[in-house]
Amino acid sequence: MEKLSLGGQLVQYLFTGVTVGSIYGMVALGFNIIYNVTEMINFAQGEFVMLGGLIMVFSAKFLPLPVAFLLTIAVVCAVGILMERFTINPLKNATVLTLIMVTIAVSILLKGIAMFIWGKDSYIMLPFSGTEPVQLFGAAIQTQTFWILGISGVVVLLLTLFFRKTRYGKAMLACANNAEAARLVGIKVNFMVLLSFALSAAIGAAAGAVITPISLMEYDRGALLGLKGFGAAVLGGLGSFSGAVVAGLLLGIVESLCAGFVSSGYKDAVALLLLLLVLFVRPSGLFGNVEAAKIKKF
Amino acid sequence: MQDRTALLSLIVLLVLFPVFVTQVEAISHYLDVMIFVGIFSLISMGLSLLMGYAGQISLGHAAFFGLGAYTSGILCVKLAVSPWLAMVAGPLLTAVVAYAVGVPSLKLKGHYLAMATLGFGVIVRIVLNEEVGLTGGPSGLSDVPGLKILGAPLDSELSFYILVWTLVLLVLVFCLNVVHSRIGRALRSIHDSELAADAMGVETARYKVMIFVLSAVLASLGGSLYAHYVGFLSPSSFNLLFSIKLVMMVVVGGMRSLWGALLGTWLLTFLGNEWLHVFKDFDILVYGAILLLVVMALPEGLVSVVSRLGEVRKRGKESAG
Amino acid sequence: MSAMDARRHQPSELLHVDSLEKSFGGIRALQGLTFSVAEGSIKAVIGPNGAGKTTLFNLITGLFAPTGGIISLKGETISGRRPQEIARLGVSRTFQNVLVFGRMTVLENVMVGRHIRSRASILSTGLRLPGMRREERQIQARAMEYLGFVGLEDRAREYAGNLPLGEQKLLEVARALATEPKILLLDEPAGGLNTRETERLAEIIHRIRGRKITVVLVEHDMNLVMENSDEITVISFGQKIAEGKPREIKKHPAVIEAYLGEEADYLNSPAGRG
Numbered sequence: 001m002e003k004l005s006l007g008g009q010l011v012q013y014l015f016t017g018v019t020v021g022s023i024y025g026m027v028a029l030g031f032n033i034i035y036n037v038t039e040m041i042n043f044a045q046g047e048f049v050m051l052g053g054l055i056m057v058f059s060a061k062f063l064p065l066p067v068a069f070l071l072t073i074a075v076v077c078a079v080g081i082l083m084e085r086f087t088i089n090p091l092k093n094a095t096v097l098t099l100i101m102v103t104i105a106v107s108i109l110l111k112g113i114a115m116f117i118w119g120k121d122s123y124i125m126l127p128f129s130g131t132e133p134v135q136l137f138g139a140a141i142q143t144q145t146f147w148i149l150g151i152s153g154v155v156v157l158l159l160t161l162f163f164r165k166t167r168y169g170k171a172m173l174a175c176a177n178n179a180e181a182a183r184l185v186g187i188k189v190n191f192m193v194l195l196s197f198a199l200s201a202a203i204g205a206a207a208g209a210v211i212t213p214i215s216l217m218e219y220d221r222g223a224l225l226g227l228k229g230f231g232a233a234v235l236g237g238l239g240s241f242s243g244a245v246v247a248g249l250l251l252g253i254v255e256s257l258c259a260g261f262v263s264s265g266y267k268d269a270v271a272l273l274l275l276l277l278v279l280f281v282r283p284s285g286l287f288g289n290v291e292a293a294k295i296k297k298f
Numbered sequence: 299m300q301d302r303t304a305l306l307s308l309i310v311l312l313v314l315f316p317v318f319v320t321q322v323e324a325i326s327h328y329l330d331v332m333i334f335v336g337i338f339s340l341i342s343m344g345l346s347l348l349m350g351y352a353g354q355i356s357l358g359h360a361a362f363f364g365l366g367a368y369t370s371g372i373l374c375v376k377l378a379v380s381p382w383l384a385m386v387a388g389p390l391l392t393a394v395v396a397y398a399v400g401v402p403s404l405k406l407k408g409h410y411l412a413m414a415t416l417g418f419g420v421i422v423r424i425v426l427n428e429e430v431g432l433t434g435g436p437s438g439l440s441d442v443p444g445l446k447i448l449g450a451p452l453d454s455e456l457s458f459y460i461l462v463w464t465l466v467l468l469v470l471v472f473c474l475n476v477v478h479s480r481i482g483r484a485l486r487s488i489h490d491s492e493l494a495a496d497a498m499g500v501e502t503a504r505y506k507v508m509i510f511v512l513s514a515v516l517a518s519l520g521g522s523l524y525a526h527y528v529g530f531l532s533p534s535s536f537n538l539l540f541s542i543k544l545v546m547m548v549v550v551g552g553m554r555s556l557w558g559a560l561l562g563t564w565l566l567t568f569l570g571n572e573w574l575h576v577f578k579d580f581d582i583l584v585y586g587a588i589l590l591l592v593v594m595a596l597p598e599g600l601v602s603v604v605s606r607l608g609e610v611r612k613r614g615k616e617s618a619g
Numbered sequence: 620m621s622a623m624d625a626r627r628h629q630p631s632e633l634l635h636v637d638s639l640e641k642s643f644g645g646i647r648a649l650q651g652l653t654f655s656v657a658e659g660s661i662k663a664v665i666g667p668n669g670a671g672k673t674t675l676f677n678l679i680t681g682l683f684a685p686t687g688g689i690i691s692l693k694g695e696t697i698s699g700r701r702p703q704e705i706a707r708l709g710v711s712r713t714f715q716n717v718l719v720f721g722r723m724t725v726l727e728n729v730m731v732g733r734h735i736r737s738r739a740s741i742l743s744t745g746l747r748l749p750g751m752r753r754e755e756r757q758i759q760a761r762a763m764e765y766l767g768f769v770g771l772e773d774r775a776r777e778y779a780g781n782l783p784l785g786e787q788k789l790l791e792v793a794r795a796l797a798t799e800p801k802i803l804l805l806d807e808p809a810g811g812l813n814t815r816e817t818e819r820l821a822e823i824i825h826r827i828r829g830r831k832i833t834v835v836l837v838e839h840d841m842n843l844v845m846e847n848s849d850e851i852t853v854i855s856f857g858q859k860i861a862e863g864k865p866r867e868i869k870k871h872p873a874v875i876e877a878y879l880g881e882e883a884d885y886l887n888s889p890a891g892r893g
Contacts (some may be wrong), residue, residue, distance in 0.1 A: 041409040096408040237383035265428040280402035472745040479744035490720035499706030499735030
């Protein structure tokens with residue numbers, strides 16, 4: 001492969017950044033959906049992505065891609081529902097610490113189950129539409145990148161429609177605003193919590209399924225993905241959907257540029273340092289409301 | 299006082315343990331496991347103060363453990379510093395890092411504090427992995443020297459056992475004293491209502507940082523001992539899973555009690571080093587299941603079972619008498 | 620009434636609030652509030668819900684800083700300072716939604732009140748030095764005294780979270796008194812109490828005044844307020860609308876108008892008119 005010009009390298013890193021940033025954005029969306037309804041952070045969010053990737057690899061061997069994709073989403077969605085029903089719903093008046101411990105326990109369990117089924121190996125699958133990269137602005141871009149951007153875009157669009165136009169979506173937003181009032185007007189908050197977990201799991205699964213052809217997937221990738229996705233969520237203002245998407249892209253680009261021009265070993269640390277920075281300096285995030293954040297239980 | 303009886307019982311058990319265990323060939327290696335129990339107990343007692351008493355959380359304490367271990371390791375291996383001196387340098391360095399991280403982190407609460415400490419822990423592990431020149435990277439750091447007292451090397455399991463557990467007992471007594479004092483009450487008041495504690499004049503921010511630094515220093519001390527006992531360090535021992543195991547030791551045993559931390563540490567260390575060997579790598583399934591069960595069914599930890607039994611007995615005596 | 624507007628610290632004045640303003644984002648909770656509390660008196664602050672009374676307390680105790688104006692204690696500015704400093708200077712309080720330390724015993728709750736009047740460091744407590752042990756005994760003894768003051772000595776070993784509401788409110792008073800305040804802010808101490816408990820509370824308030832501690836009372840129970848305060852300040856929508864002795868306030872037209880409710884019924888009742 002010919003050596004890329006500096007401009008070409010830049011384009012390459014930008015595309016990588018935007019690609020991986022879309023994934024972070026989707027993970028962040030998952031965090032936000034659950035946070036908005038329950039005010040809790042689901043530490044197992046990254047595991048949904050991991051499961052999405054591994055199940056997709058497995059099912060794509062026997063089924064046509066679109067079917068495998070939908071199956072993956074359905075299965076992980078079911079996992080999310082089971083998680084909510086068995087571990088979250090019973091703990092109605094739990095302390096924050098208990099909720100943290102519970103989602104951590106579930107994430108460990110999911111990791112263990114994944115290791116049991118798939119072992120410790122990294123799995124790869126063929127990109128959705130072939131391995132020939134596309135030449136663009138002096139860089140070689142994987143076709144999978146466009147799939148990722150496309151699917152992320154569709155996810156964001158569907159979510160927006162869901163929240164603006166459907167009854168359930170509007171009900172979920174109402175819960176996010178004021179759970180007590182929502183309950184009083186007859187919204188079944190319990191069901192909204194269940195829905196939030198199902199949605200988050202589905203989105204996570206989609207992200208995992210679509211990134212695996214590029215970056216492989218193994219049983220213990222969940223923690224780091226979850227952390228970075230959380231970083232994007234906080235950076236964009238916890239609870240803000242548009243913020244999550246923008247922050248995710250931003251995070252991905254910064255990480256990719258650092259990996260390319262500075263050091264690839266510390267690539268993961270970049271996102272984490274940004275996370276710490278945001279939490280320490282401006283927990284309301286780039287786009288969050290500072291006054292509102294003061295009332296939030298930071 | 300209950301604590302005094304518990305302490306005496308513990309001392310008796312600790313003295314009898316090696317005597318008994320060395321007689322039975324099949325479990326003679328339990329002495330080695332108990333050394334690890336002691337080392338981890340230093341960390342878990344600190345965590346118990348932080349989580350159970352002050353009501354905070356840290357998902358990154360493996361980082362402080364690692365900082366202590368690697369400081370000792372690097373100073374001894376690369377700079378031929380005396381291990382005892384390194385064991386003073388380690389906690390000092392850790393205290394500085396813990397303070398720098400603690401001050402901004404402890405302004406956060408709940409999930410955000412958990413995430414911040416989680417992030418910090420992973421960053422340290424990455425640094426340990428990447429700075430190959432300093433730490434040996436993923437292949438690890440080996441030939442960390444053992445400890446010597448007055449020229450005599452502590453190279454038997456028994457001698458290390460005595461060293462570690464003497465230290466644990468000293469720290470335990472110190473922590474028990476702190477718990478039963480105005481400082482212990484201040485910590486617990488922060489846990490129950492930080493707002494009211496502020497209004498009563500308790501320096502909540504200062505205490506939170508202080509107890510965070512103390513717990514980090516204890517973890518670092520444990521790390522140094524670990525380095526000199528095992529002689530070999532690898533970044534994968536100081537990962538997120540270990541941080542979670544540390545938290546589990548405190549939660550499973552019973553957060554609101556130092557004895558709970560000791561109980562949880564003993565149980566989880568023996569599980570990990572001994573009884574779960576049959577599961578090999580799948581021991582994490584067992585850990586996840588235990589954590590889930592305890593958190594959902596027995597949130598006050600195992601120690602609460604013990605104290606509830608005590609209450610039942612007391613009530614039985616009262617009604618019988 | 621005119622003495623309140625003087626800017627220089629009046630010798631008998633303990634607390635002075637001057638042109639106090641507080642806004643939260645777009646909401647103006649308090650505007651241009653000025654009043655004083657005379658040393659050794661019992662001052663009540665009343666007003667309809669949402670008038671800004673708890674915000675006032677939160678500002679005085681340092682929970683947040685005012686957006687304008689000054690609060691001073693005996694001439695010394697306390698607004699903008701940290702709650703811990705203000706507590707050490709002698710301002711203590713109880714909370715409207717009772718904030719006892721639920722998982723600590725009743726006695727331990729009051730002992731936390733002694734925290735700022737004690738000194739043992741972490742080193743001396745860890746090593747259990749004799750000075751620390753002596754101080755511990757003193758802390759416990761004084762705490763029992765304060766429990767006795769409010770009549771809760773028998774409950775000393777029980778967990779505060781298990782107490783009925785009325786006793787939790789008394790516990791908060793004992794805890795606040797343990798800090799040896801010069802001025803005690805009571806935030807709706809009678810909320811949720813029955814008649815007998817309220818009478819007990821009133822008696823305790825008078826004994827507090829007997830100990831030369833100034834009391835500021837935010838309350839909705841008009842009986843309690845009218846029978847027990849030396850002076851009343853009325854706040855509505857963040858502004859002072861009236862100030863004076865109870866009998867003046869009862870007849871004040873702006874006050875009656877602001878309330879327009881049960882309080883107004885009280886003010887029009889035989890007890891109120893008397």
